[in-house]
Amino acid sequence: MNLNIFNTADEVLMALADYFVKIADASISARGKFTVALSGGSSPKKLYELLASTSYADQVDWTKVYFFFGDERNVPQTHKDSNYLMAKTALFDPLLISPANIFAVDTTFEPADAAARYWDMIATFFDEDELSFDLVLLGLGDNSHTASLFPHTPVLHDTTPGVKEVWLEDQQVWRITLNAPLINDARYIAFLVYGEGKAIAVHHVLEDDEDIEEYPAQLIDSIVGETEWFLDEPAAANLQELE
Numbered sequence: 507m508n509l510n511i512f513n514t515a516d517e518v519l520m521a522l523a524d525y526f527v528k529i530a531d532a533s534i535s536a537r538g539k540f541t542v543a544l545s546g547g548s549s550p551k552k553l554y555e556l557l558a559s560t561s562y563a564d565q566v567d568w569t570k571v572y573f574f575f576g577d578e579r580n581v582p583q584t585h586k587d588s589n590y591l592m593a594k595t596a597l598f599d600p601l602l603i604s605p606a607n608i609f610a611v612d613t614t615f616e617p618a619d620a621a622a623r624y625w626d627m628i629a630t631f632f633d634e635d636e637l638s639f640d641l642v643l644l645g646l647g648d649n650s651h652t653a654s655l656f657p658h659t660p661v662l663h664d665t666t667p668g669v670k671e672v673w674l675e676d677q678q679v680w681r682i683t684l685n686a687p688l689i690n691d692a693r694y695i696a697f698l699v700y701g702e703g704k705a706i707a708v709h710h711v712l713e714d715d716e717d718i719e720e721y722p723a724q725l726i727d728s729i730v731g732e733t734e735w736f737l738d739e740p741a742a743a744n745l746q747e748l749e
């Protein structure tokens with residue numbers, strides 16, 4: 507697990523965009539395609555807009571990039587909270603990504619069915635290939651969740667790769683998420699975390715004693731490749747080991 511700490515959020519975003527391009531090009535050269543599971547929430551929107559900008563758009567053969575989602579809210583794909591809609595607006599539409607290259611969660615089904623269907627879609631895509639995303643992009647919630655691996659949820663105890671539905675009692679909503687074993691099978695995992703509001707969670711996840719019920723993001727560490735954290739100074743402010 508490597509920490510990459512930058513002065514500002516903009517520097518973090520550019521560093522992660524460069525990292526994305528490097529891995530995409532290497533994956534396409536090695537295997538003819540690049541599979542990436544996108545993060546939702548607000549942090550990555552700027553990353554997707556940067557990747558779709560003239561600074562980066564020409565650096566990747568997007569026809570060989572296959573987009574998945576690390577998690578999704580149980581809302582229609584036209585809903586303002588949809589991770590798919592955010593990525594469509596910030597990344598897919600500006601880059602004219604073919605629908606054949608986009609694998610979204612079908613939230614027209616009940617959560618458990620939507621999760622099972624998404625897992626089946628993933629397994630079918632990888633077919634006989636090694637079931638391993640080239641890159642999983644993740645954020646970090648201020649309660650130390652990542653994807654939709656929230657504190658005190660049953661999915662935290664999964665031991666085999668899969669996709670599960672998650673009930674959030676406090677928000678009274680369902681989510682669908684890749685579980686930790688599936689995320690950890692990725693060749694590369696990159697956390698994008700910026701802003702002072704994440705400093706406490708960053709310290710809990712990276713420096714506190716293991717407590718996956720409280721700090722689920724502690725579950726995440728690639729078992730086959732690299733796990734990189736891309737942070738700005740405010741988000742890293744509580745890290746003691748840096749002092």
Ligand SMILES: O=C(O)[C@H](O)[C@@H](O)[C@H](O)[C@H](O)COP(=O)(O)O
Binds near residue numbers: 546577646651653
């Ligand atoms: O669907 C989601 O919301 C994300 O997958 C989630 O895990 C996100 O990364 C964190 O909640 C941080 O969200 P922000 O980037 O909005 O702080």
